[in-house]
């Protein structure tokens with residue numbers, strides 16, 4: 304088992320990465336302070352892993368909350384089910400919520416923990432590649448609004464992140480590709496050597512070669528932990544983790560949540576952000592082509608849906624959380640491995656990117 308740490312003063316926490324962590328009762332017990340535990344999961348993950356986790360929680364008063372699966376259910380009414388269950392079972396302020404599932408479950412459980420009785424402990428047990436490399440770390444929690452992704456939420460850090468790499472064995476190939484989008488993102492924004500390593504190993508990663516996947520998870524979590532430690536609440540540098548997301552979130556909302564997976568939308572969105580960076584004269588067309596080839600090799604889309612026009616993007620991007628004083632800010636690349644957040648771009652570049660991708 305490897306351990307990394309997210310350094311946030313008195314809110315610091317460990318990320319454990321290894322095999323068979325789901326059944327390690329001692330590890331869990333280290334991060335549970337009371338007698339009550341509420342495991343939140345979805346109806347796809349429950350039949351796969353809920354029993355094993357509950358076995359490891361013997362001795363605690365365990366409440367199970369099984370939510371409907373998918374992005375379309377990342378809503379107020381689904382969240383309400385968690386609060387209803389906690390209240391009905393009389394969970395008090397010392398309860399610990401455990402998120403067992405992908406990023407949807409992690410984001411909602413974290414938000415529930417932030418709200419319930421004004422804040423209770425929670426632990427992330429991510430079971431998708433995407434949630435293991437990204438969403439379980441950093442404390443962004445929340446739900447969607449029809450007008451925009453993750454529009455309601457809180458920064459609220461978990462007490463620990465337990466990444467059981469064995470859970471990936473049941474993950475569908477499409478979800479593996481979605482996770483690879485966020486992994487490629489780390490190379491593009493921060494680590495060109497990692498990007499080259501991903502190019503060399505993309506087939507093995509898609510096939511879930513255990514040592515390659517563990518290495519990719521560890522490097523991704525390390526980069527995410529460093530960025531979050533530098534800027535927990537996205538006052539500045541943390542926004543680089545949003546590469547491709549301004550376009551990607553617009554795609555998700557436009558298509559209807561769950562039609563395009565988050566990682567798929569980010570894949571196409573990153574190509575659009577790189578295209579713009581090239582039009583701004585910062586990276587070469589060869590750089591764009593190189594990144595596009597890797598994103599395609601990961602099994603991801605490299606252009607947006609054909610039914611989206613430039614004005615659809617402009618309308619949806621206007622509510623992006625990085626907009627300040629009505630001014631759109633985008634994550635762009637000055638070079639491969641070097642991201643910036645910028646409002647200083649030529650609007651003609653943006654229009655050209657949006658027009659080019661309709662072809």
Ligand SMILES: NC(=O)c1ccc[n+]([C@@H]2O[C@H](COP(=O)([O-])OP(=O)(O)OC[C@H]3O[C@@H](n4cnc5c(N)ncnc54)[C@H](O)[C@@H]3O)[C@@H](O)[C@H]2O)c1
Pocket residue numbers: 345347348351372373374377404405406407408410430431432433434437438439440441442443444452453470471472473474475478481565566
């Ligand atoms: N908080 C953050 O920093 C952050 C970062 C990235 C993404 N996100 C959010 O995360 C969400 C996407 O997460 P996701 O890609 O994990 O999606 P998801 O949670 O919808 O999970 C994807 C699918 O895989 C299934 N699944 C989960 N684990 C499985 C397993 N081990 N075996 C088989 N099936 C399994 C789920 O039931 C679901 O059908 C989006 O809502 C996105 O906005 C948040």
Ligand SMILES: O=C(O)C(=O)C[C@@H](O)[C@H](O)[C@H](O)COP(=O)(O)O
Pocket residue numbers: 437441443452453485537541542544545548624
């Ligand atoms: O942790 C972050 O910061 C990120 O931006 C990570 C993203 O991959 C993730 O999709 C996040 O949920 C997006 O945040 P948002 O603030 O743009 O909703």
Ligand SMILES: [Zn+2]
Pocket residue numbers: 437485548565569
């Ligand atoms: Zn993301």
